[in-house]
Amino acid sequence: MYDRRLAIESVAHVGSGQFILGFECPEIAAQCRPGHFVMISTAESIDPILRRPMAIYRVLRDASNTAYGFTLLIEVVGCGTALLEQKSAGDHLEVLGPLGIPFVLPTTGQACGEHLLVMGGVGSAPFPLVAEELLKSGHRVRAFVGARTAEALLCVDDFHELGVPVEVATDDGSEGFHGYVAHPLQEYLESEDPANALLYACGPTPMMRAVHEIALTRNLPLQVSFEAPMACGIGVCLSCVVRVEAGDNAGWRYVRCCREGPVFDSRTLVWE
């Protein structure tokens, strides 16, 4: 974990209200694992005052494969992200990271079934890195990408470039399946019945809950990456708590999304 003031190296607008910020920082980049996040400032003033949590999107590597930077895929959802959208290369931000518990991924040679990545909206951000890591260690990957509209779909090009098969769903039917992304996942599992598939999900809570129910029914492991309002990102403010099964008479207890998460085994969570 490092706290650094970094210049924005690159800004790429990828859709309406969606953009990618690039940073160079070998220290942070070298530690980034798929599912990690950083806390970034949005203003030089105290309005807004808190940093914002952002998932690591891609890790940048030089010709010798050494990590030297990272990017963040951001969607405008409020005042902080709206300010970030106005930033230019050369502007500075405070960046703390990498933070949190990343996805647990199998190592090279570890026998397992197909890895199914299920994502909605800006929840897609961590998954190209997940796919990259899995492919590097010789695993099979398939992506299910959902969004409100065709324009709001994210990361589809990343998966194409990585050679990962993609199934798409949009709420308005403007591209792919007309409806929620859990549906094409369900159909795929029913038609192909892939043995020992492993599921990963990030997106709106109802979407993750739907994937959780599918995973439970078919007895497949599922890791979900959660989002919660947080002030510090390092586990001291206790704002971002989520409920997990306590495994005793207490029934449940709170854990910090930033510290014990953001990636959780979906079976440990209390789904309200």
Added chain:
Amino acid sequence: MSAKRPDLSVRIGDVELSNPVIAASGTFGYGGEFSEIMDLSQLGGIVVKGLSIHVERGNAPPRIVETPGGMLNSIGLQNVGAEGFLEEKLPFLRRFNTAVIANIWGRTFDEYIAVAERLDGAKGLTALELNISCPNIKEGGINFGTDPKQTEQVTRAVREASSLPLWVKLTPGVTDIGELARAAEAGGADALSVINTLRGMTIDVPSRRPTLSTIFGGLSGPAILPIALYMVYETRRATNLPILGIGGIEGLDQALQFFILGANAVQVGTANFYDPMASIRLVEDLRDWCETQNMLSINELVGSLESD
């Protein structure tokens, strides 16, 4: 050759701190997380997250909301309990050369006494900070902090239950903070922490509901700085007890204002969330500033308010 660097050490009653910068309760956990990015020994002290006699699960989310220049929180004093602190947290903190102050609270008189007794004599604990001013716990906390009689009684009870130096943390939500300061002094307080958060709320307009699950919460951050400064001013007029100034401190400028008003040390709170190196940087900035002023000790600044 460089001259001797300015002395930042301060005394809070019988407690000597290596410097006057302390991490405020509820913004620094039990130190473990921050130890990953800083040397905790560089801080004057750490006030740990408010401890109760039992483990506390805390309030339902949403627990925070950002506000102009600040934030509201309603954590509900989630903590590991006195036992968990002694077993799991304090041994780690003992590794550092920094004062460890246990913030304590209870729902009842007896719970205050119980947690004070449990922590008494713990190796590596420097002082107790009595939280009689948390806005986020039902049937407790704030009444002990707003009624002078109760303030004096609970302070005296804890004073008798523990041999540790006792700091009492006051709420700004009263008509006359001086009266509460004198009550805490009468009860045996060794120092006063001024101030805790202020009650506030916001509304989520689309749903027409309070943003926080508990309706209201505690306001902190730069937005409360002028209130905190005024409260320290009034407290200093009311008592000669050492004062720990808290509220909206981000860096040097705010800290200096507290010292001029008569605070003997300062606590950095909400800034730890959005600028995790703020407290460490403040220590260095204070030393540099004293040097530019040709001050040998930070104590020369304390209580130096000019008035006509």
